[in-house]
Amino acid sequence: MDLGLDVTERNGYAVLAVNGEVDVYTAPRLRERLVELVSQGHHHVVVDLEGVDFLDSTGLGVLVGGLKRLRSHEGDLTLVCTQRRILKVFEITGLTKVFEIFDDVDSATKNAPSA
Amino acid sequence: MPITPGVLDFVERTSGVHVELPSDSNGLGVARMLVHTLAQRRDLDDERIEDLVLAASEAVTEAMEHGDQVVVRWHEAPDRCVVAVISQGAFLSPPPDIPTDPGRAAVEGQLRLPLIRALVDEVGVEGGALTLTVKCGPWDELDD
Numbered sequence: 001m002d003l004g005l006d007v008t009e010r011n012g013y014a015v016l017a018v019n020g021e022v023d024v025y026t027a028p029r030l031r032e033r034l035v036e037l038v039s040q041g042h043h044h045v046v047v048d049l050e051g052v053d054f055l056d057s058t059g060l061g062v063l064v065g066g067l068k069r070l071r072s073h074e075g076d077l078t079l080v081c082t083q084r085r086i087l088k089v090f091e092i093t094g095l096t097k098v099f100e101i102f103d104d105v106d107s108a109t110k111n112a113p114s115a
Numbered sequence: 116m117p118i119t120p121g122v123l124d125f126v127e128r129t130s131g132v133h134v135e136l137p138s139d140s141n142g143l144g145v146a147r148m149l150v151h152t153l154a155q156r157r158d159l160d161d162e163r164i165e166d167l168v169l170a171a172s173e174a175v176t177e178a179m180e181h182g183d184q185v186v187v188r189w190h191e192a193p194d195r196c197v198v199a200v201i202s203q204g205a206f207l208s209p210p211p212d213i214p215t216d217p218g219r220a221a222v223e224g225q226l227r228l229p230l231i232r233a234l235v236d237e238v239g240v241e242g243g244a245l246t247l248t249v250k251c252g253p254w255d256e257l258d259d
Binding site: 021023024025026054056057058060061063064065067068084085088089092093094095097098 | 139140143144147162165166168169172173176179213217218220221222223224226227229230233234
């Protein structure tokens with residue numbers, strides 16, 4: 001299965017647009033990309049989930065792992081998602097309390113990161 | 116959410132779809148497509164179909180970690196649909212509730228089974244199978 005992972009930079013943020021299905025077989029690629037961004041010095045990352053058709057618990061684990069990694073570098077990881085079916089997974093698991101979730105990339109990158 | 120005994124018995128008694136899938140990316144994709152297609156035939160709304168597909172995908176993923184092949188079965192009655200995921204050793208006890216620290220659980224891979232439980236009406240563990248039951252309306256006999 002293909003997983004699109006495209007990075008653009010916006011107002012001091014790295015915006016990682018994810019496209020496709022995130023499951024146990026594709027999530028490692030998402031993890032690698034996040035680790036790569038951190039090692040390249042991107043400590044403020046927005047993960048855009050609008051192109052994601054499917055996200056399972058492995059994907060949730062990778063996103064939380066990314067958030068923890070970035071916080072240990074004084075950074076942050078926020079999400080962009082308006083898809084009901086994807087948001088529901090965050091709601092059911094209680095992870096809406098862990099992530100800041102925006103409606104679009106403009107809102108997520110509106111204020112330049114302070115650190 | 117109740118853990119119901121006897122669901123596997125229902126699965127054994129009724130005819131349905133029986134598919135053996137390899138434990139790989141394609142096998143998992145086919146499992147999702149299969150459940151989606153079969154659930155669409157019933158009077159389930161889109162959100163419940165997505166919930167069932169995610170629950171089934173999580174169950175199949177868990178089973179794939181315990182063997183080279185996974186068996187997925189689909190059974191229907193007028194009031195419910197049941198997905199049974201059969202594996203050697205993957206399902207020994209009922210899935211727990213969503214943990215109080217979901218962040219830590221997510222990183223440790225401990226969200227999969229609680230998520231299954233939260234997504235369907237009933238979950239059962241019987242004889243190496245995890246059964247996922249969704250209640251639904253009767254077939255519309257005039258439709259055929």
